Amino acid sequence: MIKKLLYAVILFCISFMSFGQDLLQSGPMVGYSTMKEALLWVQTTKAAEVHFVYFDKANPKKRFKTEKYTTEKKYGYVARLIADEISPGKKYTYEVYIDGRKVKRDYPMEFQSQTLWQWRTDPPEVNFAVGSCNYVNEPEFDRPGKPYGSEYEIFQSIHSKRPDFMLWLGDNTYLREIDWNSRTGFLHRYTHTRSLPELQPLLASTHHYAIWDDHDYGPNDSDGSYWLKKTASEVFKLFWGNPNYDVIDKGGITGFFQWADLDFFLLDNRYYRTANNNHTVERQMLGKDQIDWLINTLSSSRAPFKFIAIGSQFISSEAMYENNATYQNERNYVIQKIREAKIEGVVFLDGDRHHTVLSKIQENDRVPPIYDLTCSSLTAGAHASKEESNVYKLEETLVGQHNFGMLKVSGPRKERVLTIQIVDKDGKELWTKNIKANDLKYKRR
Template identity: 20%
Template sequence: MRSPRLDRRTFLRAAALSGVAAPALIRADRPALTHGVQSGDVVRGSGLVWARADRPARMVVEVAEDPAFTHVRRVVGPLLTPDTDFTGKVRLHGAGRTVHYRVTAEDLDGRVASEPVTGSFRTPPGRGEGVRFLWSGDVVGQGWGIDRDRGGMRIFRAMAERDPDFFLYSGDTVYADGPLTETVALPDASMWRNLVTPEKLKVAETLAEFRGQYAYNLLDDNLRAFAAAVPQVNQWDDHEVTNNWYPGEVLADDRYTEKRVDVLAERAFRAYHEWVPLDPRRALDGRVHRRMPYGAHVELFVIDMRTYRDANGVNTDPQGRILGERQARWLVDALASSQATWKFVAADMPIGLHVPDGTAWEAVANGVAGPPSGREAELAWVLSELRRRHVRNVVWLTADVHYTAAHHYAPERAAFTEFDPFWEFVSGPLHAGAFGPNPLDPTFGPEAVFVHAPPAPNTSPAEGYQHFGEVEVAPGGGEMRVALRGPDGGELWSTVLQS
């Protein structure tokens, strides 16, 4: 079993890059790789690797099948320039199951290079092997930033200790609308002491401020170690832009000088794609929704419930949408064509929970105990099509509501009955205020089989209500286990499903 931990010195190694065939000399005046390394969107035989330098440079990666880098293959990556905030990504191919890599930055004339920063990722297994992956979301929300005196975002260390094949980052990966203060008083009279950067002192509006949200999170030692050891599958929700946003919205929030959400979203999306290891070429429109097969028994269907929605409101319009027609049809067709034993819909919002936006509705449910209407009608169409096309073993994974729960949906309890029973598992937050639980909407007949939520709103990460979920598909694919875990990795609840 590989070790998921990297030491602090590894993360702070400097780097500068050029594309010459021979390695450049290491010097004290070299540029630095500023935020560790990350990998993501791993498919059969390859994965995407990310890094950032502190000045113009070229990204160069050495690839090996062993952590000692006995035999290496050199891959010359992109230029790291101000146009991408000095970030870059390159897809690496490997022959073995585990791909080890070390990234350097070489300056543009090829004279100096950094000490390398190392990482690794596992490629999809063979048919007879099992798969373990994690999911969760919601990081640095509600004023809870990195408190180094408390060990930082320790849940990422607990997740690394589970040694997963990959991590599904289920949205709200940053809180661009969540400024930090230096201290927050806790109920026990102690103080939470936030590490603060200039970009985290106000809501993000400029491109530089959106970029600063991702840079801030990667200041945490635990997160950087996890990102170097575990590949990600990223999706977004609302806080990458601003709370509860929808296309065309004009903000009434006095904290913003730029009130056009479409302008903010364009800047936020650019920063997001610069700073996360997501391959836009795999997404249908270059943004987020895409399918990610991982071996014979696991396939993820990452959806975008933010970009194509209608305006938040009463959510009963017959033409209500949260996916949009094109994405809804893509989702059904993709699930129906999948050969994977288990098909996981990675949803950035839950289906059957009341999620209010003031007097409006933010998610799918609309609080009306009756046949599907508004956005529910779009989901009803998806669920009924999956039943009509005999798509089996579909499981929904989500975050968003800042507690963890297991929901079972069944037509015998529902106002709408044209669907097969299914599970939705909720997990979060990773490092944010804890809330909940939310009321259930009866339209699709959900039952809360398990709930772990805090006793009061915005409970701090110090109180133990941070969560992640774990999926383990057994060798051969016939059995799948889901566990909901707390901040130290301890199991709170689990269930086993048969294919």
Template identity: 30%
Template sequence: MGCNAIQNTLYPLDNDEFVIAFGSCNRQDQENHLWDDVVANKPSVWIWGGDNIYSDTDDLREMRKDYEEQRYQNGYKEVRKSMDIIGTWDDHDYGLNDGGREWAFKDQAQELFLNFLEVPKHDPRWNQKGVYDAKTYHTPQGDVKIIVLDTRYFRSPLTKNLGDDGKRFMPNPYGEGTILGEVQWAWLENELNTSQASFNIIVSSIQFLSNKHGFETWGNFPSEVEKLVDLIKSSKAERVIILSGDRHISEFSQINISDLDYPLIDFTSSGLTHTYEAFSGEQNPYRVGEVVKEKSFGLLRLNLKNYRATLQMIGDGNKVLNELEQAY
């Protein structure tokens, strides 16, 4: 189905549920054993959460070849046939590890990314800077809106950590730097302010809540975190859930926010073909439950009748590795 699905298509529900699958950190040169499990759950949409291929290069022919290798893998071909596909990128498919706005080849990389997603030529992303996008899925019982952010194209430089604690970055001084850039922030504000959807899913390639690990996170830009929280509150958008990747581990994080009558969840799902198998723990003040370091993808079952969300980490053999339920 790809990105050619018509915006006003009416998507059927399964037991009143709209099903979304997503994942990140996928090496095109390694076999992904999860695609059959993705298809078995019959999601309406697959979301690429970033690092969809590993192609840290300024050789665009090499990056194109890496995308083609992924596109025609047997398991992924079944995904392409059976569900809508949307997504964002992270650093390894952007072309530069930990890269931001300084990457000289970002426009060329964007063209290859849009080709990989089979984005129609009339789509605004072909004429905009950055790969951010929003799509509303209509169902018989209400809408689900998926807002896909670009945390690479506009992102300001990170502050390197000079200490010996193993952390790569430290937070910028409050108010310095941006993740989304002025134009994307204005776009996001409009998307949330005008949303009539029953659920609003925000996709960020990097974690939003977990902020103590010293790698890439929204927490490296404290004022940007505050700005998004304030926007979620002021927009009155219903039932916002954040999806993230990047970390080679999967975890649930959540925070209670004043003036928001539900906890804000950040569901991190990473990775699809390789994980941080030696993970032995790290501080995350917002974590709920245990970290999963097995290969997995994320599954969201959004009940549009009773307004419940079931969030699952699914491993090989369709095994549920972790689960979180939230009533709204």
């Protein structure tokens, strides 16, 4: 009798501990971080009450709680909660509670607050990952033949580098034919991609920011004529953790964030785009409102490096596929305005092309160079394009296999250096380049 009772108690305990785990669909994920708050994200398998408990790793006895939120089917069972009792420059551990039960994971669940360095010290070293084109196979709905996605261990390699944050450069998920005609389809595809097992440790302890490209916006090569673009915007905002969206109030995902002394400008290359086959009007990818915002915001930035994230390759003389050279007038206009405003330290970050390359444009020695890091692909089919017609490419930086970028900004405030390291799926370096902020400035007479 005692043995049966003990056995029943053990079963109850196991059931109790695993209950919350069974309700966890994907995540948790950490989104944006500031000095005073951070976003915590999680997705449940059905309607459930969710909250987070968090504490300073150096003072684990003082615990804080987020608000409680009940997930709903119409919002993909997603909870986005704010940790708003944090202090600058701290490392925090957090716990997830679903229907009152703590969910356990076998890897760290941590986040950090940004450092208050201004007027006190040099800015801290910043390490962040970049990548694009993440295809997670679902054979039932994929095209027949060889699977398009592979080598998901790349996310474990990114996690092993322990970046401060990751900036996803578009095609972060791949909508299929079954997905892009309904909100239900969007929610299914985003949920399926976000639930990849290899991705979970990276989500749990690295802050995440994102832009989109065509495959997480709509059909292949989709543009501003896409009939569900408002749905695309809604679901994107639901599943990602940027601190702001649609800063130009036009419906897309344009945004901005800061990390230490660095500024990041997140552009939308789909929502405002002229229909691909419409040549009856002045063609645009970004649109004047977004460009005006970009130039105005760049002009006010004091960052040594101003990173402009955009889904399509920007600096290339090779007008191919969907890069910005195919919208040459607009691309040239953006560069012209950057030059007229004497904006320094510009580095474009983009993906899409399923290969990696660093490009550099400098029209003459009176202006500083502008760099463009195209970083692709994470798991989608990669190929070894040579970009034969791109006169701006640095030949030695072409990579035609799955890869990601690790970017480090270090050094004293007035002598910051950007180190770009491209890494393969196993975490091995493929190439590295150093760019000094002072080399991206106008020469003072």
